[in-house]
Amino acid sequence: MTTEDAAVDDGGRKHPQVHFDRHTPDYRDRFEDITHELHGRCPIAWTETHGGHWVASGNREVFELARSAEFLSNDHDVKGERRGYKGISIPPPPRAREAQGGFLEMDPPDQRHYRQTLNPYLSPAAIQRWIPFVDEVVRACIDEKIESGHIDFVDDLANIVPAVLTLAMMGIPVERWTIYNEPAHASVYTPPNSPDMQRVLDLSRKMGMDLMAQLAEIRKNPRPGLVDALVRADINGRNPDDGELLGVCALLIGGGFDTTTALTAHSLEWLSQHPEERSRLSRERKTLLDSATEEFLRFYTPAPGDGRTITADCEIAGTEFKEGERLWLSWAMANRDPSVFPDPDRIDMERKGNRHSSFGLGIHRCIGSNVARTVFKRMVTAVLDRMPDYECDPEGAVHYETIGVIQGMRHLPATFTPGERLGPGLDETLAELQKVCDEQRLAEPVTVRKSTARIDT
Amino acid sequence: MKVRVDPERCQGHTLCAMRAPDTFELSEIDGHSSVVAEEVPADQEADVREAVLSCPERAISLIS
Secondary structure, eight states: OOBOOOOOOGGGTSOSEEOOOTTSHHHHHTHHHHHHHHHHHOSEEEEOGGGOEEEEOSHHHHHHHHHOGGGEEOOBOTTSSSSOOBTTOSSOOOGGGOOOOGGGGOOTTHHHHHHHHHHHHHSHHHHHTTHHHHHHHHHHHHHHHTTTTEEEIIIIIITHHHHHHHHHHHTOOGGGHHHHHHHHHHHHHSOTTOTTHHHHHHHHHHHHHHHHHHHHHHHHSOOSSHHHHHHTOOBTTBOOOHHHHHHHHHHHHHHHSHHHHHHHHHHHHHHHHOHHHHHHHHHTHHHHHHHHHHHHHHHHOSSOEEEEEEOSOEEETTEEEOTTOEEEEEHHHHTTOTTTSSSTTSOOTTOSSOOOOTTOSGGGOOTTHHHHHHHHHHHHHHHHHHOTTOEEOTTTOEEOSOOSSOOOEEEOEEEOOOOOOOSOOHHHHHHHHHHHHHHHTTTSOTTTOOSOOOOOO | OEEEEOTTTOOOOOHHHHHOTTTEEEOTTTOOEEESOSBOOGGGHHHHHHHHHHOTTOOEEEEO
16 A cells, blocks of 8 residues: 555545555455554545545544434445445446345435334344354254364354354245355355356355245245345335345345354454463353453454445545545444554453444444344354364465455364264254244244243253 | 433444443343433442443443
8 A cells, every 4th residue: 555646636635545455465464554554644545446435444533424424325326216326335346236235225214214124133132032042053063073073163163153043033944054155155255357256146146046035935925034024014105125125135144144254263263373362261251251252343343344425525524525425434444543442453352442343333333233242152152162172273274365345264174172962963953943943933023022042952 | 420321322232231231221122222220329330431431332421
């Protein structure tokens, strides 16, 4: 990254200028250096990359911008019916694959109606009820590997649990998790010009078709869950069609799968590299697990940022913006601001005042945040209990090459002292859990069913 | 010491209830926070101060 004496335009308003490209291995390799350079020189800067956009990295600046809701739009106007805004991805997806990413790419009032529709399924009280279900999936995943002494924390655990829970909450049969798992991850880590892209597109299409079939089925034969809420929803006076709901379902899957996987994998890797911290976390989990979770969220920020479009000429945090300009809000870089997080590049499991923005800020705060925290804590707790001496293999760990979209991992193999199985394997467990889910109607909203899931093991 | 949550700013991050569960209660519907009572008992003051600093939206205010 260099600060350039670029040709000034628009009266020199688009300054300071930097060369900033988050979709490069360089950004991943030098993330901390780049972050602190930007903090020091230009916490809001203009870059000509990806069509030209602002990038906000300072904590104060990101906070003020995220709060300036009247000047920022998430809208993705695919058909060009409104103001042609391009949503939260910078650069936007290619024309052929453009689709509105659910309510994350909408503004109020529609956005608010979607949130109100789904809140009762995703609140802290709603998620608490699922804990026995989550624990059972975790148990089965670990049981598949516990006697061998080998596990891949991504393939064998962190990919599976979020996928199964998300499908269960949606009201989709959980055994179908394999149809959703691969495209959900591969579509994030595959570079656009990769030879593997066609395979990924095929898998994504199959996933889309299955989603459409599930939507149609649940419209016809209702069963409880997020999809049921969506097909019956009143969104500002209209009932959305399946095309729109497909985008919402893709958001729930895209938001729910890869991010939780990323957080879990990175954290388990770090704990393996710091065995004393790992022992301490295990011993003191009652007082430490909550703050450690927030610290891993801050440090790894799995969803590193989001794009916005400026809706009117305005001045925010000392910068003049013009209508239509694009802005990247970097949660990840704001999370490393030393003015808010002393010694920001160090993981401190007891960190105080940890007001990180890893779930975003403002009205688009991640609606799955309670799911993420709960699933993460249940997976990590089980690993600490059942394989406390695990050692990750640095040669086998595969991080995403670029972290512009999700700060993720593909593989995290580890070895450990073998232990004993506690119950049936994954397939049998999922069949049992599907029955429990159906019988107890676990996927009802918390306003309908308050009780915790009962899993008899 | 009195504490208040601004309902316009709260977005349901839930960090306050993690820090000071006796002071902040969360809506069962959307996880947004409100105070159990405005007046903070002395033995909860430290936790409540920490909760104020932990809110990403800076939605909590103290009045001594």
